[in-house]
Structure formats: C-alpha cells, structure tokens
Amino acid sequence: MTDAAVSSRQSFAARIWRRTLDGVGVKLGLAWVGLLVFCAVFAPFIANSMPLLISRNGEISAPVLNYLAIEDVWILAGFFIAVAVSRLQLSGGSKFMLFLAGTGVAALIAHVTVQPPALVIYDDFRSAEYTQADWRIMPPIPYAPGDYLRDLGSKGLEAPFASDSHLHWMGTEENGADVFSRMIHACRISLSIGFIATGIALAIGIVVGGLMGYFSGVVDMLGMRLVEIFEDIPTLFLLLTFVAFFGRSLYMMMVIIGVTGWSGYARYVRSEFLKLRKQDYVQAAIASGLPLQSILFRHMLPNGVAPLLVAVSFGVAGAILSEATLSFLGLGVVDAPSWGAMLDQAVKSSTFNWWMAVFPGGAIFMTVFAYNLIGEAFRDAIDPKLSRRGGSES
Amino acid sequence: MLTYLLRRLLLMIPTLLGITIVVFSVMAASPGGISAQTLVGGMDMKPQEKQALLDYYNKRYGLDQPPPMQYLRWLNNVSPIGFVTDEQGQRGAFSFSKGMDLGTSFQYGRPVGDILAERIPITLLLNLVTIPLTYLLAIMIGMKSATQRGSSFDVGASLSMLALWSIPTMLAGVLLLGFFANVQHFQWFPTAGISSREALDMPFLPHWDDNGFVRGFLLDRIWHLILPVICLSYGSFAALAKLTRTSILENLHADYARTARAKGLAEDEVLWKHVFRNSLLPLITVSAGLLPSLLAGSLIVENIFSINGMGQLAVEAVKGRDRELVLSITWVSGFLTLIGYLIADFCYTLADPRVSYD
Numbered sequence: 001m002t003d004a005a006v007s008s009r010q011s012f013a014a015r016i017w018r019r020t021l022d023g024v025g026v027k028l029g030l031a032w033v034g035l036l037v038f039c040a041v042f043a044p045f046i047a048n049s050m051p052l053l054i055s056r057n058g059e060i061s062a063p064v065l066n067y068l069a070i071e072d073v074w075i076l077a078g079f080f081i082a083v084a085v086s087r088l089q090l091s092g093g094s095k096f097m098l099f100l101a102g103t104g105v106a107a108l109i110a111h112v113t114v115q116p117p118a119l120v121i122y123d124d125f126r127s128a129e130y131t132q133a134d135w136r137i138m139p140p141i142p143y144a145p146g147d148y149l150r151d152l153g154s155k156g157l158e159a160p161f162a163s164d165s166h167l168h169w170m171g172t173e174e175n176g177a178d179v180f181s182r183m184i185h186a187c188r189i190s191l192s193i194g195f196i197a198t199g200i201a202l203a204i205g206i207v208v209g210g211l212m213g214y215f216s217g218v219v220d221m222l223g224m225r226l227v228e229i230f231e232d233i234p235t236l237f238l239l240l241t242f243v244a245f246f247g248r249s250l251y252m253m254m255v256i257i258g259v260t261g262w263s264g265y266a267r268y269v270r271s272e273f274l275k276l277r278k279q280d281y282v283q284a285a286i287a288s289g290l291p292l293q294s295i296l297f298r299h300m301l302p303n304g305v306a307p308l309l310v311a312v313s314f315g316v317a318g319a320i321l322s323e324a325t326l327s328f329l330g331l332g333v334v335d336a337p338s339w340g341a342m343l344d345q346a347v348k349s350s351t352f353n354w355w356m357a358v359f360p361g362g363a364i365f366m367t368v369f370a371y372n373l374i375g376e377a378f379r380d381a382i383d384p385k386l387s388r389r390g391g392s393e394s
Numbered sequence: 395m396l397t398y399l400l401r402r403l404l405l406m407i408p409t410l411l412g413i414t415i416v417v418f419s420v421m422a423a424s425p426g427g428i429s430a431q432t433l434v435g436g437m438d439m440k441p442q443e444k445q446a447l448l449d450y451y452n453k454r455y456g457l458d459q460p461p462p463m464q465y466l467r468w469l470n471n472v473s474p475i476g477f478v479t480d481e482q483g484q485r486g487a488f489s490f491s492k493g494m495d496l497g498t499s500f501q502y503g504r505p506v507g508d509i510l511a512e513r514i515p516i517t518l519l520l521n522l523v524t525i526p527l528t529y530l531l532a533i534m535i536g537m538k539s540a541t542q543r544g545s546s547f548d549v550g551a552s553l554s555m556l557a558l559w560s561i562p563t564m565l566a567g568v569l570l571l572g573f574f575a576n577v578q579h580f581q582w583f584p585t586a587g588i589s590s591r592e593a594l595d596m597p598f599l600p601h602w603d604d605n606g607f608v609r610g611f612l613l614d615r616i617w618h619l620i621l622p623v624i625c626l627s628y629g630s631f632a633a634l635a636k637l638t639r640t641s642i643l644e645n646l647h648a649d650y651a652r653t654a655r656a657k658g659l660a661e662d663e664v665l666w667k668h669v670f671r672n673s674l675l676p677l678i679t680v681s682a683g684l685l686p687s688l689l690a691g692s693l694i695v696e697n698i699f700s701i702n703g704m705g706q707l708a709v710e711a712v713k714g715r716d717r718e719l720v721l722s723i724t725w726v727s728g729f730l731t732l733i734g735y736l737i738a739d740f741c742y743t744l745a746d747p748r749v750s751y752d
Contacts, residue, residue, distance in 0.1 A: 229412035232728045236690040237708055241417055241720060244712040245424030321562055328564045329697060329709055343564055347698065352572035352579070361565030369560035376556075 016306065019381035026377035029370035036367065040187040041079040044072050047141040047181035049122040054136040063130070064139070066117070073114050075188070077106035122147035141169070143178035145185040145337050150176070160355055171355040173345055179359055182337035186360070189338045190320050190367060193254055197319040198312055200258025205265025206308075210296045212266065213273025223266070230263040239322060243331045250333050257322050261315065268311055272304030310379045317371035324364050339364050402739075406732050413728040414721055415465065421717060422461035455497070455717075468721060471495045497718035501711070506722045509707065514726070516588060517696070517703035521688045524623050528631045528684075529677070533670075536638025540646060541665065551635070558632035563691055567625045567698035575621065586700035588618045625695045630684055637680060641673040648672075674745040678738055685734035689727055 020026060039046060050063040081102035085095050122144055124130065143149070149166070158172040170179040212223035230238075242256040276282055277300070285299045326332050327340030339360040346356035452458045456467045470476040475490045496506035539548040575583040584590065589611070600610040645651060646669055654664045693705035700706075704723065711719035742749045 225408065225412065228409055229416060232409055232686070232731050233413050233416065233724065234686055234690045234693075234727050234731070236693055237712075237724070237727060238417070238420075240693075240709065240712045241420050241724075245421055245715065247425070317560075324562060325564065325694060328694070331713075340564070343568055347568055347571070352576045354572065357565070357568045357572055361562065361568060364562050365560055365565055368562065369557065372556070372560050 016309075016378075016381045020374075020377045023373075023377050023380075025373040029373035029377075032366055032370040033374075036187045036191055037079075039184045040191050041075055043185045043188060044068060046139055047143065047145065047178070047184045048139045049125045049142060049144040049147045051125070051130060051133075051136040051138050054130065055134040058134070063125070067120060068114065069116050070110050070114050073110040074103070074107050077110065078103040081106065120144075120146075122149075123151040126151060141178065141181050141184070143168075143181045145177060145182040147178070147181075148176040149178075157349070157351070157353055159353070170359045171353070173342070173356055174349055179342070179355060182342060183339070183359055183363055186337045186339050186342065186363075189250065189333060189336060190323060190364075192250070193257060193323040194316040194320040194367075194371075196254045197257035197261065197322075198315045200255060201261040201315060201319075202265055202308070202312060204259070204262040206269050206297075206301065208262065209266035209269030210273055210301065213270040214277055214292075214296060214300070216274060216277070220270070223270070227263045227266050230260070235260055236322070236325060239326060240329070240331060243326055248331060248334060250336070253323060253326065253333065257319050261319065261322075264311055264315070265308065268307055269301075269304060272307065273300055276300050276304055306382045310375055310382065313371050313375035313378055317368045317375070320367055320371070321364070399736075402736055406729070409732065410725050410728055411469075414469075414725050417721060417724045418461070418465050418468075421715070421720065422464070451500075468497070468718075471497060472722075472725075496722045499711075499716050499719045501714040501716040501719065506718050509719070510704075510722060510726060513702060513704050513707045516701060517689070517692050517705060519588075520619070520622060520626060520692055520695070520701070520703065521685065523619060524626045524630075524688060525681075525684065527623065528627045528634060529681075531627075532631050532634035533638055533677075536635045537642060537665070537670070539635075540639045540642035543643065548639075552639075555632040555636050558628050559636075561628070563625055563629060563694045564698070566628065567621075567695055570621050570625060571698060583621050584618050588622075588701055589615050590618075622695050622699045622701060625698070626688060626691050629691070630687065634677065634680065637676055638673065641676045642669060645669045645672045671745065675742065678741045678745060681741070682735045682738035686727075686731045689730065 044064060044067075045052060048064055048067075050067060052064050053060060053062050078099075082099055085099045085102065088095065088098075090098070130136070149172070157174055158168055158176075160168060160171045162168070162171070168178050168180065170183065173179055173182070208223055208226070212220045238260045239256060242260065243253065246252055246256065273296075282295065282300060285295045290299075323332065323338065324340030324343070327338045328344045330344060332338050332341050342360035343357060343364070346353065346360075349356065456464050459467070472494055474492070474494050476488070476492060478487055478489050478492050494507075496510070498504065499506050499509060502509060535551055539545075539551045542548055571585065573579045575581065575585045596610050596614065598611045600607070600613045648669075650672075651664055651669055654668050655661070659668075689704070692703060693708060695701070696703045696705035697709060704727070707719070708723050708727075710716075711723060
C-alpha cells in the first residue's frame with residue numbers, strides 16, 4: 001500500500017527508470033557500458049607508452065599531456081561537460097542542448113590550441129632520457145596501440161604472459177602491438193558509433209514516422225513504401241554499398257549506419273502517433289493553432305516515446321555489431337584499431353592465435369549482450385504484458 | 395486466392411524499383427562515380443585500347459549520359475518487356491519478348507546472369523539446410539522448457555539462449571574455424587569451400603570399395619556444411635526457441651486446452667494437436683524476417699568459410715564497384731526477401747483456417 005502511494009507520486013519516467021533498475025542483469029549491463037565509457041574517455045591514460053608523470057632532476061613533467069591528440073582532448077572535455085551538465089537543475093532538453101553547445105565549443109578550442117607532435121616515436125620512451133629519472137609513473141598498460149615494440153625485438157604473435165621481460169595481458173598481434181591496449185582504444189569507435197549512429201537513425205525515424213502517423217492518408221502510404229524499401233534491402237548489403245562507394249572515415253560510417261537503420265524507429269513512431277492523433281489534447285493543440293513542430297515534438301512525442309527506448313537500446317547493439325561486421329569484412333576505419341578489424345586480423349593471419357580472436361570477439365559479445373539486457377529490462381518496465389516477470393506471475 | 399497472389403506479385407514491382415533506385419543513387423552520388431573502377435583494371439593497356447574500352451562501355455551502358463538516363467537504360471535492359479537494344483547501344487522497337495539481360499560484370503567480364511546462376515544455388519542450399527534445422531531444434535527446446543517451466547532445464551535454456559543470441563556470428567565463425575578446422579588444435583572439419591576437389595568424382599552415396607571407405611559426394615558435402623550451418627543457425631535458433639516458449643506458455647493454460655484435458659485427451663495430444671498449432675502463428679510471423687537475416691548472415695559466414703555464394707559475391711562486387719553486379723544482386727536479394735514474406739503469409743492460411751485472403 002505504501003509502495004503504491006510512493007510510486008504514484010513519481011513521474012512516469014522516474015517510475016520506469018526505477019523498475020528498469022530492479023533486475024540484476026541490467027545492473028551488470030550498465031556496469032559494463034560504464035566500464036567501456038571509462039576506458040574510452042581515459043584511454044590515453046590507461047594504455048600508453050609514455051609516462052604519466054616523470055621527475056627528472058627535481059623537475060616534474062607529464063609527457064602524456066604533450067602527446068594528447070585533438071580527439072583525446074575533445075573526448076575528455078565532452079565527458080567532463082556531460083558530468084557537469086547532468087548535475088545542473090534543468091529539464092532534459094535544455095541539458096542536452098547545453099551539452100551539445102559545450103562539446104561544440106570544446107571541439108573548436110581543441111582544434112585551435114592543441115598541437116600534438118606530428119610524429120611519435122614510441123621507442124624514445126624506452127630510451128635513457130625517459131627511463132633514468134628520479135621516479136616516474138607509467139600507465140597501467142605501458143604500451144600504446146600503435147607501439148610495435150621494434151626496439152624490444154618483438155616478433156609479434158606473443159601469447160599472453162609468454163615473455164618475462166615485458167608483460168602483455170592479452171598477448172600481441174602480428175605486428176607486435178599489445179592487444180589489450182588496442183582493445184581499450186577501440187572502445188571509442190564502438191561506443192561512439194553505437195550512440196551517434198543510433199541518434200541519427202532515431203532522428204530520421206522520428207521525423208519520418210511522426211509525419212506519417214500525424215498526417216496518415218497519402219503521406220502515410222508513401223512513407224510506408226519508403227520504409228518497406230529500406231527494410232527489404234538486406235541492411236548489411238546496403239551498408240557495404242554505402243561504405244565501398246563513399247570511403248571509410250569514422251564519421252562517414254556513423255552517418256551511413258544511421259541512414260540505413262531508421263526504418264524500424266519510423267514504424268514505432270508511426271504506430272504510436274496514429275493512436276495519439278485523435279486524442280483530445282492533440283486536437284486541442286491543433287485547435288489553438290500551434291505550429292506543426294510544436295504539436296509533433298512537444299505534445300505528441302513525449303507521450304509516444306516509451307516504446308522507442310526499447311528499440312533504441314537494441315539499436316545501439318545493432319549499430320555496434322554493424323561496425324564490427326564492416327570492419328571484419330575489411331571495410332572499416334583504416335587508421336584506428338577496432339574490435340571487428342582485430343577479429344579480421346585473427347582470421348587473416350597464417351596461424352590461428354586464440355588470444356587475437358577471443359578478446360576482441362569477447363568484447364563485442366559482452367557489449368552487445370549488455371545492451372540487449374538493458375533493452376529487455378526497459379521492455380519489462382514499460383510493457384508489463386510483454387515482460388517475462390509479468391508472464392510468470394499470471 | 396489467385397487474385398491475391400497476383401496483387402502481391404504486382405505490388406512487388408514498385409518495391410523492387412525503389413530498392414534498385416536507392417542503390418543506384420548511392421552509386422551514382424559517390425565520389426568517382428560508377429565508371430572510376432572500371433578503368434583501374436586497364437592500367438597496363440595501351441591508350442588506344444583503353445579509349446576503345448571506354449567507348450565500348452559508354453555505348454553499352456551509356457556511362458556518358460546523366461545518371462537518370464543510365465538507370466532507365468539499365469531498367470530497360472533488365473525488364474523482360476521493353477525496347478530492344480542492339481550491340482551499338484541504339485534503341486530499337488518495343489518488344490514483349492526480348493528477354494532479360496542483366497548485363498556484363500565489369501570485374502569478371504562475364505554475363506551477370508551466369509555468375510548469379512552459379513552462386514545463388516550455393517547460398518540457397520546453405521539457407522535451406524539451416525531453416526528447417528533451426529525450427530526443429532527451436533520447437534523441441536521451446537516446447538520442453540515451456541512444459542517444464544521453472545525447472546532447471548528451463549532456466550538454463552533461457553539463459554543460454556540469451557547468451558547465444560548475443561554472440562556475434564563473426565566470433566562464433568572464427569572460433570569454430572580456429573579450433574575445429576585447424577592443424578594446431580582439432581582438424582575435424584575442412585577449412586574452406588563446400589566440397590573437396592576429389593569428391594566431385596565420387597559417386598553420390600557413401601560406400602565401401604577396394605581402398606576402403608569412400609565418403610561419396612553427399613557425405614562430403616555434409617561434412618563441409620556442418621560448421622557454416624552451425625554458424626548460421628545458432629542466432630536465429632536462440633531467438634526462435636525463446637519465442638516458442640512464450641507462445642506455448644500463453645496457450646498452455648488457455649480455456650480450450652483445459653477443455654481438451656477435461657474431456658480426457660492424452661497430454662501429448664493436447665500439446666501437439668491443440669496448443670502447438672495455436673502457438674505457430676508468431677513463429678510464422680518471424681519466419682518472414684528470417685530469410686533476409688540469413689542472407690545477411692551468409693555474407694559473414696561465406697566470408698569466414700570461403701564459400702563462393704551470393705554473400706561472397708556481394709562483398710566482391712561492392713569492393714570492385716561492379717555496377718551491373720551490385721544492381722542485380724540488390725534486386726535478386728530483395729526479390730528473395732519479398733518471396734519470403736509471401737510464403738510466410740501463405741503459411742498463415744495453412745496453420746490457421748480463420749485466415750483467408752479471399
């Protein structure tokens with residue numbers, strides 16, 4: 001009785017959030033995603049060849065800061081802006097706009113001010129200049145993803161813990177780079193593609209689906225044909241075509257995965273809006289002469305957004321898998337490590353080395369699994385009819 | 395029924411047109427355009443030869459014309475009715491019996507129709523082996539965990555299904571290939587292809603002869619297919635088993651099931667004749683989406699196991715920017731997908747007499 005009284009005072013969103021967090025699986029999923037976010041943001045400080053802090057002749061310096069790339073600085077700034085903004089007392093929309101504006105400004109500042117050395121020679125960091133110091137603090141994994149350990153005479157393909165002189169938690173790949181370090185830096189690609197591609201797909205899906213559901217009739221019919229066309233081309237094939245013909249930069253891939261994946265969201269939004277458009281408050285909004293975007297996005301969307309959450313968390317998993325698949329087929333981002341590309345390396349190498357397949361593949365699996373768990377929890381919380389727990393109670 | 399079938403087939407045409415238009419516009423809008431790659435192959439040609447080739451392509455495919463015209467030209471060549479085109483690329487009279495011309499692949503220099511005829515049966519074979527197997531296993535496991543709900547079998551099955559569902563095909567393929575088809579570990583299965591060279595000369599069935607056991611063509615083929623089929627099937631199998639379980643659970647305690655038990659039917663009878671048939675509908679709904687996902691899956695699986703099917707061909711065509719091949723693969727796979735939907739809709743009428751399309 002008291003529980004019901006408490007929950008009725010909470011908003012719908014807060015109630016869903018509370019019910020979502022009930023399960024064990026979803027906590028594990030969120031913990032894994034949190035770990036990935038941490039790794040992605042602080043990658044240069046976790047896995048790098050240069051010391052974090054070094055003291056030479058009483059002078060303390062931080063070489064790692066001098067070598068930060070523009071993206072590194074930008075991601076760090078974005079993370080701290082996000083943390084700061086989430087503590088402000090603002091509505092969700094303005095928080096999001098503030099975050100976007102903040103990261104935009106941070107990107108500009110980073111581009112102007114940060115000038116990392118164009119050439120990084122990792123061997124130098126193992127020379128006397130850096131090793132003979134009073135004291136120094138190295139990152140937990142003292143190898144950069146592009147550090148091929150030439151000076152250590154590494155021949156590559158070392159099994160985990162195989163060598164006594166230098167420790168590789170997950171072994172090395174063919175060129176001699178540390179697999180664990182590459183995995184940590186690859187978190188960035190997976191996470192950013194997962195979120196941004198899904199965001200793009202969601203935006204397109206909401207606009208197209210919203211217009212379809214709101215106007216119905218001819219617009220709906222034409223829109224549905226468009227949705228069907230995008231559903232009937234095998235998505236992977238469309239992705240391949242896009243990537244092969246448009247080049248392989250990271251940003252292009254985000255756009256492409258977003259552009260090919262919106263049809264499902266459009267369907268969801270359409271069916272919700274078809275239900276909502278005859279409701280009194282929508283009719284009232286139309287009668288009071290509000291502009292179309294206000295009716296669609298201010299009044300209708302917040303009421304139809306719940307089932308979308310489920311689709312989004314499955315969508316993020318799908319986008320991450322798409323990126324991994326493209327990289328696996330040799331059409332991914334070229335210059336940065338990615339889990340899919342690492343898996344591809346494992347197949348292409350002349351001998352089978354289990355550590356090159358198990359760790360990146362396992363990371364893809366864990367990430368997809370985590371998002372699926374989160375999606376299932378959302379679904380259970382939003383729609384008791386579909387839930388497993390609800391089903392077993394009846 | 396016939397009118398329904400006709401209407402559905404006619405409705406496919408605009409969708410197929412739309413699909414090819416989307417893919418064509420992607421290719422036409424890309425930097426470098428469609429023709430860029432075709433000339434890369436001619437690096438070692440003399441300038442005159444290169445020019446001659448370019449002229450030939452321009453005439454044959456209208457590459458010097460604006461993209462919409464190129465698309466219409468392609469459409470005219472592909473559609474079974476249209477204007478007759480001669481070798482010079484000139485348009486002739488309108489004809490109803492000119493036949494389909496899928497064009498010549500830039501990359502292979504062979505007719506696209508021939509290439510597709512080689513590759514499609516391989517992918518279809520993979521999928522036609524996979525689908526029944528998936529359904530059979532999924533229904534068995536789903537049924538068992540639904541009837542023994544809450545047992546350790548049910549809990550274990552549910553958990554492992556969720557995990558199986560999340561394992562990426564790539565990882566499974568790479569690990570299977572690495573551990574079970576590798577000299578370093580267990581070389582139980584072949585690494586590539588769908589049949590050994592010597593098996594092509596063997597008789598169809600396994601038998602004994604002077605040199606001992608001959609595995610024959612059939613057994614050899616099965617031996618080659620085991621790993622790819624496992625890879626293709628486990629994902630959809632997990633999803634299907636979960637679906638079977640929930641759908642049977644819904645019907646297990648329905649009024650009609652209780653009535654059937656009350657009038658003294660055996661539990662097996664109730665389960666398979668009454669409950670199962672009513673639980674089939676969601677399974678059929680899913681089967682419509684199964685074929686496209688399997689086609690996409692075979693893209694990865696064929697790549698890992700070096701099987702020369704449609705998936706492998708798609709990757710090659712796209713990497714080589716082979717316009718004719720890409721367009722044909724697009725509409726063929728779109729067509730197969732639509733046929734899958736159509737078959738699923740027909741299965742509804744078989745499973746549920748209440749559904750009819752008249």
